[in-house]
Amino acid sequence: MSTQPHIYRLEGLSCTNCAAKFEKNIKEIPSVEDLQLNFGASKLTVTGNVTIEQLEKAGAFDGIRVYEESYRPELGEKRSFWSSRENRATVSSFVFLLAALFIEFGTAAPGWVPIVFYVAAIAIGGFSLFRTGLANLIRFEFDMKTLMTIAIIGAAIIGEWQEGAVVVLLFALSEALEGYSMDKARQSIRSLMNIAPNSATVRRGTELATLDVNDIQIGDTMLVKPGQKIAMDGIVAVGESSINEAAITGESMPKHKQIGDAVFAGSLNEEGFLEVTVTKRVQDTTIAKIIHLVEEAQAEKAPSQQFVDRFAAFYTPAILLVALLVATLPPLAFSGDWSEWIYRGLTVLVVGCPCALVVSTPVAIVTAIGNAAKNGVLIKGGVYLEELGRIQAIAFDKTGTLSEGRPAVTDVITFHSYTTEQVIALAAGIEQFSQHPLASAIVRYATDQTIAPVATTGFRSLTGRGAYAEVDGQQVKIGSPALFGEHEELSQSLCETILSLQQDGKTVVVLGSEDKIYALLAVADPVREVSASTISRLKAMGMQRLVMLTGDNAVTAQAINRKLGLDTVEANLLPEQKLEKIRALQKDHGSVAMVGDGVNDAPALASATVGIAMGGAGTDTALETADVALLADDLTKLPYTMELSRKTLTIIKQNIGFALALKVIALLLIIPGWLTLWMAVLADVGSTVLVVLNSMRLLRVKE
Missing domain, CATH: 3.40.1110.10 (Calcium-transporting ATPase, cytoplasmic domain N)
Structure with a gap:
């Protein structure tokens, strides 16, 4: 009988190759029936009887830590630099390398003495690398660590001890930088996780108690003082106050709440005392749904990421073949020096590591989706993020979208x-x-x-x-x-x-x-105050066609459009007619977005390239059915979302182009012998860091 899936959160999952190996190791646990690993969100879902100790053993090769899903790192929580085994090994390796260089060039010690220190630097700094790389080599699994292991062992065989030690050190630094960069990219989710407090004061009968949110039940009464964050979704039972929902919806202006109004977990009670009747369990709150949907979105591979994955599957074997030919062909065919050409072949292996290429897309997607969520826009996957960047026409429903939706x-x-x-x-x-x-x-x-x-x-x-x-x-x-x-x-x-x-x-x-x-x-039905300015901004961005699709009469639709300036108005439309209009727009313009209220016009929203719901944060339908949801019900978020998606597309193209161009240039420099082994590692590390830093620019895209 199948067990229920269990969700865990991960720390230390720094690279896609490590994620693939971690996933493979877990599958080898006999009691595991099924698993899903979400690299972007650093989350693991396992079906089967398995312990945290077993999972951490499966990830021990990369120091992966496993926690229950309810684990939420405290803001500002920092681990000691020396608590990381990798950090201690890297520093020790650096010290031995410096000692070796000093002995070799600053003293008259015998030649074998610095070699001992170089070997120590290689062994200490590259222990975890060799352990994984050699195991992969035995199984003929050629990933980044396998390539690096071959390169370092090859350097030692031909007597390039100094080069081998420098390569180990630089590779250790690159691993640390990649882990740091992915951690930064995931900060958007961590900040969402920390929006709502972990506990609340609850009254049951006549007794007051401070309870963990996991122990709070539907129907409990929460007491919320001024200045406190609301821990659970609920309905105001007593009192009234201004509630700041910016953390949930991105809307900066507080909302006045009184008896009978809904409030969300994570929102801030600014001035009044409230008693709130809890209406949802902690895993069902609006912020929990948003976090879940954002994490799922980050797990969805965008088209460009799928391309990179397919490319990498052929790329690594091709690099191995090129390295083998460079190392053997000149000595065999042209009597070249074996040591020299083996060295150059090893350099090809190092240059060929696809680190920058592999992270070029996911780090951009994770960063962009996280940034959007913090600004009140829920994008349901990388595919929609990319499609938004290609949109040429937008169709708007009238009621509740361009207008307030309330007469x-x-x-x-x-x-x-x-x-x-x-x-x-x-x-x-x-x-x-x-x-x-x-x-x-x-x-x-x-x-x-x-x-x-x-x-x-x-x-x-x-x-x-x-x-x-x-x-x-x-x-x-x-x-x-x-x-x-x-x-x-x-x-x-x-x-x-x-x-x-x-x-x-x-x-x-x-x-x-x-x-x-x-x-x-x-x-x-009054026109939203922001509708006209939003339409103007979209036109300024170069949208080819902006259309209103409404079931209302033509006179009303045209009257509203005189205030807005849309290109076309289509009135008196039934839902199936709206669907036909969307398809006609797709024939003329390719990618088309439909903006509606998330409840009506479902066929048109589903048929559009990207369906965008004007859904308040509490609207379950908008959260569940739309490709993109504007959580604050704020039309001004639309131009921001379009700009973010276009910027993301640009950065992904830059990342892929830069990573590939640098590989080609480095490979060309190897032929005349201008690129050394450690320079190749430095180029690979540099390209990875630059790709990550370029992706981090997406955090600066503001509304």
């Missing part, structure tokens, strides 16, 4: 000396019993203006037209102009006023009785 009263025009307060009180008195969105807008307006609804009786809804009720014994109606039919006060000038409001994209509601029209109320 609001925009105009109140009164007649017969009625005041705005009077007509709103009358309208709210009738509409408070209705479930229609326009009715809700009027009731909200009354509440916002602190206008109390008048008392009404005999409410009745007239489907598709409006409603009426009794006010002080008189029937008062509210609804569409059609409800008032041939009303004597529905004059031509009044009809022209109604038509003018409708042409501005507003829905007109008439309030009146059998003998009088009291007022016209215009209701509209």
Whole structure:
């Protein structure tokens, strides 16, 4: 019977070759049924009965540490430099190398004395390297450590002890730098993991206790003081306060929360005391879902990474063949010096190490996705990150995307000396019993203006037209102009006023009785304040086509577009028609993004090259279904996301091009003998460091 998968977090997983070997070692444990290793997130999922000790033994060759999934490193937690066996070995190797150089060039000691120190430097600094490399060599597994082991042993055989010691030292430094760089790239996830506190004060009955978040249950009441972070998702039961959700959504402005409002784990309570009823377990909170999705996204291989992996599979054997030919062909065919050409063959092996090439894509992808998550944008995988960089056209849903998605009263025009307060009180008195969105807008307006609804009786809804009720014994109606039919006060000038409001994209509601029209109320779905500036920024970035796809009427859609300046407006569309429009855009422009609310327009979102959901952080549908989710429901994040993806594409191309170009140049320098063994290692280390530093530039991309 299969056991449930168990998730572990890893430390010390520094390179893709090490990850592959670690994965292979775990598969050899008899009780392991299945496993998934996420290199980017440094996370391991194992199905089967296995202990942490067994897993750490499988990773002992690289000093990999294994922890339970709940393990969260404390911010600022630092390990001693000397606690690392690799660091101690590297420093010791460096000391022996310096001693050997001093003895060889600064004293008159016999020639064998510095060799002893060179051998000590090689043995101490390269012990873990040789152990892995020789084991791989026996199994004919040719990875980076195998190539380096052959090169160093070859250097010792031909008497290049100094070169061998320098190569060991430089390789140890490169391993440390690669581990450090990947750790920096993973910091974005670690910072997400530390957003929510590990414990909270909980009241159960009359008792208060500080509990670990893993022990808090749904229905518990958390007490949150001003200045404290909220530990779990929940609903405010007592109190009100300003809550800063920037850590979750990237939105800097605090939100006012009161009884009945949802709050998220990791958000900061700024001023008031709150009692919060817990609604989700720790593994189901919004921040936990975001972390999980970001980690899964980093495990997804982008197209360029898949290319590099396929290329590397042929590249390493090709380098071995070239090195063999360089070492043997000139001596055999042209009577070249064996020692000289073996040395050059070994140099080819060192130059051929694909370190920079292998990390060129994953470190950029991990960094970019982590940066996006910290800024309130969830990108579900490297493939979507790359596709975003190629987008040439964007289609927008209107309601809830370009507009607020919630109708609001925009105009109140009164007649017969009625005041705005009077007509709103009358309208709210009738509409408070209705479930229609326009009715809700009027009731909200009354509440916002602190206008109390008048008392009404005999409410009745007239489907598709409006409603009426009794006010002080008189029937008062509210609804569409059609409800008032041939009303004597529905004059031509009044009809022209109604038509003018409708042409501005507003829905007109008439309030009146059998003998009088009291007022016209215009209701509209307001355009988001940031929509126009976002469209302008996207045009400035060179987007070829920006389109609105809406099921609303053409008059309303065109009225909104006069404020936005989109290239095309398509109105009166059913969901399947939106899908057809997306496919037509793809034929004309190739890569197309669709921006919607994550709930509606599912076919169009799914059909687009990249589906982008305007989903608040608590919207499960947006988190689960979209390729990209804008967690703050903030349209300004879209240009930032496009810029980040384009920058990522550029950096990946730079990394791959630089890594390959440096290899070619180094190989050409070997032929005339201008490149030494230690220079080859330095070139390889340098290229890896530069590729990583270039990828780190993605951390500087801001909104």
